[in-house]
Amino acid sequence: MNDIETGTIPQVLATHGFIIHKIKGTSMLPFLNEDTDLVRLVVPKERLRRFDIALYPSQNKGFILHRVLEVKKNYYLIAGDNNAYYEKVPFDKVLAVAEGYYTDGTYIPCDDPAYLGKVEEYCKTPVRKREKLKKPLRLTAEHRYLAHLFRHAVCALPMSEPYDFAGSWESLYRLAVHQKVAAMLYPLVKDTDCPEGIKKHWKQHADMTLRKEILFDAERCALMKLLEEHGIATIPLKGILIKELYPRKGMREFTDNDLLYDTAKRSELLTIMQERGYEMESGATHDIFQKKPVYHFEFHKVLFVKKNPLHRYFSDMWKRATPVAEGKYEHRLSVEDFYLYTLAHAHKHYASAGIGIRFLADIHLMRRAWIDTGDADIAYIERMLNKMYLREFHTLCVTCADSLFSGDLDGADPNQLGQFFSGGAFGSLEQKxxxxxxxxxxxxxxxxxxxxxxxxxxxxxxxxxxxxxxxxxxxxxxxxxxxxxxxxxxxxxxxxxxxxxxxxxxx
Amino acid sequence: MKLKDVIITEANGEYVAVTADGSFNGMIRMNKTAAFIAEALSEETTVEAITARLCEKYEVTPEIAEDNVRKVIAQFERAGLIAK
Structure with a gap:
C-alpha cells in the first residue's frame, strides 16, 4: 500500500494547492517505485477520470495513492497497480490527484500519451486476475543444472569443477530444447554421464542448429547481394547480428532471419523471392518467405504496429540507420537503437506469452560488447528507456542476467528469475x-x-x-x-x- | 565428377559440408585435407587431378594422396553429394 505517512498533507494542499511527496510501498508498481519516485499531487478541480491516480485517506491511518479504474455514479472503483483487489472510494474522500511523477530524474506528466498508452495496456488485465498471472517458480535440479551449463556456454568458461546433477537428463534435454539453448550446451554435455540415447539426440540437435545457421548465412548472403543490385534498402534485426556476439558458431538457435525493408520496393522484393522459390505469407507487420529445407525470412514493413505505444519511437528507423558503406542499401542501426529495439521486441513477447533465458544471454552479450566497453551512449539508452516505459523490464532482465551469469542463482528473486524459466524461449502458448x-x-x-x-x-x-x-x-x-x-x-x-x-x- | 550444390565452410575450427537444397539432410565434418578435396570437387574434375593438386599442396606421396581422395569421394558418394 502506498501509505503516505504524514498528517500534514491536507494542510499543505490547502495552503499551496499542491504537494510533492515520496512514494511509499509497492502497491503502485510497476509505475511508481518506492522511495525513489516522487509524485506531484494537486487538489482536483473536477471529477477524476479513468486512470487518474487518486490520494485518499486510509481506513486505518495515513493516506493511499491508487489508480481510478472506473468512475461510478457515486464513487470511484480504485486499485493499486500491483494489487489484485478493488476499493470503492466515494468522490468526496479524494483529497488530491497526481499531476505527474518524477522517476529516475525524469518528470512524467500523467496526461502524457505514451504514459497513458502504457497504463491502458497494463490495465487491460482485470484486477482480480493479476495474481493469477504471477507464476512463482521453484527452481528444480534441472533448472539449476541448465543454468550452470548455460552460464559456462555463454561466458565460454571451462567446466573445471564437477557438478553433481541429481535430476532427470531427459527433462533437462527437453527444457534446453524448449528454451532454444540445447545446441550451445551440447559441447558441455558430451563428456558427462548423460545417457547415450539422449546424448545422440542432443548431438543431432546441435548439428542441425549449426547446419541451419550455415544455410541461413549462405542464403542471406546471396539474397543481400540481389537486394543491393535491385536497390532495396534493408536493416538486419535481432538474431542475425546477435548471433555474432556468441562465442561459437551454431550456438544461438533461431528460426528466421528478420530484416526491416523499404516497402516502396515491395513488388521487386516479391519478384526476387518468388524467383528464388519462396512461398509468401503476408502478416500485419511483415512479409514471411519460406522454402525448404529450412529457409525462413521475415521482411518487416514496420517494427511495431501503429496502435502499439512503442510505434512512435521506432517509426523513423530509416533516418537513424546508416549504410554499411557509402552507396550501399544495407543499413545498420546504431548499437543503442539496436539494443533498445531488441529489448522492446522482447518486452512484446514478455507481455503476452513470456520470454525465456536465451534472451538473458542476448542482453548479457550485448551489454558486454557495447555497454561495458563504453561504446554505447548509455545516457541516450537510459533516456529512451524512461520514455518508452521499459526501465522496469530492462532492470528485471539485467538483474536476472547478472544473477544467472555470475552463478549466483539464489541471489536473484525466484519470482523474477522464474519468469524466464517457466516457459520456452518465447514463453508459452498457455501464458499468452x-x-x-x-x-x-x-x-x-x-x-x-x-x-x-x-x-x-x-x-x-x-x-x-x-x-x-x-x-x-x-x-x-x-x-x-x-x-x-x-x-x-x-x-x-x-x-x-x-x-x-x-x-x-x-x- | 563434381559435388552437387554443397556449401563448404569453416565453423568452430573444423570444416563442414551441407547441401543448400536439403537433398542431404545432414552435415559432413571434415579435416583440412578433406575440405581441400571437397573444394576441388566444387568444379568438374577427376581423381587424378585432385591427387595432383593435393601433392602440390602437401608433402605427400601420390599413393597416399590418391587413397585419401578416394576415401573422401566415397564418403560424399554415400551421402549422395556427387553429381553423376
Whole structure:
C-alpha cells in the first residue's frame, strides 16, 4: 500500500494547492517505485477520470495513492497497480490527484500519451486476475543444472569443477530444447554421464542448429547481394547480428532471419523471392518467405504496429540507420537503437506469452560488447528507456542476467528469475492465452481469432483497402488456411484445448 | 565428377559440408585435407587431378594422396553429394 505517512498533507494542499511527496510501498508498481519516485499531487478541480491516480485517506491511518479504474455514479472503483483487489472510494474522500511523477530524474506528466498508452495496456488485465498471472517458480535440479551449463556456454568458461546433477537428463534435454539453448550446451554435455540415447539426440540437435545457421548465412548472403543490385534498402534485426556476439558458431538457435525493408520496393522484393522459390505469407507487420529445407525470412514493413505505444519511437528507423558503406542499401542501426529495439521486441513477447533465458544471454552479450566497453551512449539508452516505459523490464532482465551469469542463482528473486524459466524461449502458448483471456475475455478472444479485425486484415490482405466488402471472403481464406495447413491447424487445436482447459480450471 | 550444390565452410575450427537444397539432410565434418578435396570437387574434375593438386599442396606421396581422395569421394558418394 502506498501509505503516505504524514498528517500534514491536507494542510499543505490547502495552503499551496499542491504537494510533492515520496512514494511509499509497492502497491503502485510497476509505475511508481518506492522511495525513489516522487509524485506531484494537486487538489482536483473536477471529477477524476479513468486512470487518474487518486490520494485518499486510509481506513486505518495515513493516506493511499491508487489508480481510478472506473468512475461510478457515486464513487470511484480504485486499485493499486500491483494489487489484485478493488476499493470503492466515494468522490468526496479524494483529497488530491497526481499531476505527474518524477522517476529516475525524469518528470512524467500523467496526461502524457505514451504514459497513458502504457497504463491502458497494463490495465487491460482485470484486477482480480493479476495474481493469477504471477507464476512463482521453484527452481528444480534441472533448472539449476541448465543454468550452470548455460552460464559456462555463454561466458565460454571451462567446466573445471564437477557438478553433481541429481535430476532427470531427459527433462533437462527437453527444457534446453524448449528454451532454444540445447545446441550451445551440447559441447558441455558430451563428456558427462548423460545417457547415450539422449546424448545422440542432443548431438543431432546441435548439428542441425549449426547446419541451419550455415544455410541461413549462405542464403542471406546471396539474397543481400540481389537486394543491393535491385536497390532495396534493408536493416538486419535481432538474431542475425546477435548471433555474432556468441562465442561459437551454431550456438544461438533461431528460426528466421528478420530484416526491416523499404516497402516502396515491395513488388521487386516479391519478384526476387518468388524467383528464388519462396512461398509468401503476408502478416500485419511483415512479409514471411519460406522454402525448404529450412529457409525462413521475415521482411518487416514496420517494427511495431501503429496502435502499439512503442510505434512512435521506432517509426523513423530509416533516418537513424546508416549504410554499411557509402552507396550501399544495407543499413545498420546504431548499437543503442539496436539494443533498445531488441529489448522492446522482447518486452512484446514478455507481455503476452513470456520470454525465456536465451534472451538473458542476448542482453548479457550485448551489454558486454557495447555497454561495458563504453561504446554505447548509455545516457541516450537510459533516456529512451524512461520514455518508452521499459526501465522496469530492462532492470528485471539485467538483474536476472547478472544473477544467472555470475552463478549466483539464489541471489536473484525466484519470482523474477522464474519468469524466464517457466516457459520456452518465447514463453508459452498457455501464458499468452491466459493473458489474452484476462485482457479481453474468452469469447472475444475466440471471436477475434476467427473474425480478425479489419485493420489487421488489411495488413494481411492489402487489397481490402480498396474492396472492404471482400472482408468475409478473406476471413474464409484464413479459416481455409487453418484447416488445410498442418502447422496452423495444430496450433489452433492447441489454442482451443487451452481455452477449454482454462474454462474448466476457472469453473 | 563434381559435388552437387554443397556449401563448404569453416565453423568452430573444423570444416563442414551441407547441401543448400536439403537433398542431404545432414552435415559432413571434415579435416583440412578433406575440405581441400571437397573444394576441388566444387568444379568438374577427376581423381587424378585432385591427387595432383593435393601433392602440390602437401608433402605427400601420390599413393597416399590418391587413397585419401578416394576415401573422401566415397564418403560424399554415400551421402549422395556427387553429381553423376
Amino acid at each position: 492465452i491466459t493473458s489474452k483471456i484476462a485482457s479481453v475475455g474468452r469469447l472475444t478472444y475466440l471471436r477475434e481469432r476467427i473474425f480478425i479485425p479489419y485493420d489487421q486484415m488489411v495488413s494481411i490482405y492489402p487489397f481490402l483497402k480498396k474492396c472492404p466488402l471482400l472482408l468475409p471472403f478473406c476471413w474464409m481464406h484464413k479459416v481455409w488456411l487453418v484447416l488445410f495447413t498442418k502447422q496452423k491447424r495444430d496450433h489452433f487445436k492447441a489454442e482451443l484445448r487451452l481455452l477449454f482447459r482454462r474454462k474448466n480450471d476457472d469453473d
